[in-house]
Amino acid sequence: AQKITQTQPGMFVQEKEAVTLDCTYDTSDQSYGLFWYKQPSSGEMIFLIYQGSYDEQNATEGRYSLNFQKARKSANLVISASQLGDSAMYFCAMREGNNAGNMLTFGGGTRLMVKP
């Protein structure tokens, strides 16, 4: 079974509007971490936001927020006030266990395209 599922292969959003990128995960661990990365066409992986399984508050980083619904095992990324530079691939990833050195498992990604 897929551990990380991103059901939206591609998304369009109008500049200055908000957009939600979906991510669901599957794990039996009680301790885990959820990450979102942005990958522009250059290929570099840019860390956006992190949510720990025990964090009660949804994580926020500037225009990025993570809508964490633990019971539903979802960790959607919300980008507010979209900008043209937000056009990129977005990957949701999970680290299982509480060892910060554990590997990340990535979802299939969502390509976001921001329209002017």
Add this chain to the structure above:
Amino acid sequence: GAVVSQHPSWVICKSGTSVKIECRSLDFQATTMFWYRQFPKQSLMLMATSNEGSKATYEQGVEKDKFLINHASLTLSTLTVTSAHPEDSSFYICSSPSGRNGVGEQYFGPGTRLTVT
């Protein structure tokens, strides 16, 4: 954030030759280095995990004799693609958890685009 450099950024080689990709942690000690492969329009797939001073652990389906990983120091890990073939053409990217903030954020190198002709 922590910095990981990767060299070369792109390489074109002939079928049958070997290519070495270097990944360096510039401002932290990378005890662990993860090597990923990404085919066009696909996600990152973990190939192997290397730990400084020990043998790498390869994911199922990844040939350890073809993808040689060396992690001889805390700042350098290398991936050598031996006897490369066109199907090895891909984007190779390394990452390491710096451990600075305790959450396990991984810092990625900029990637190496390998084309085998």
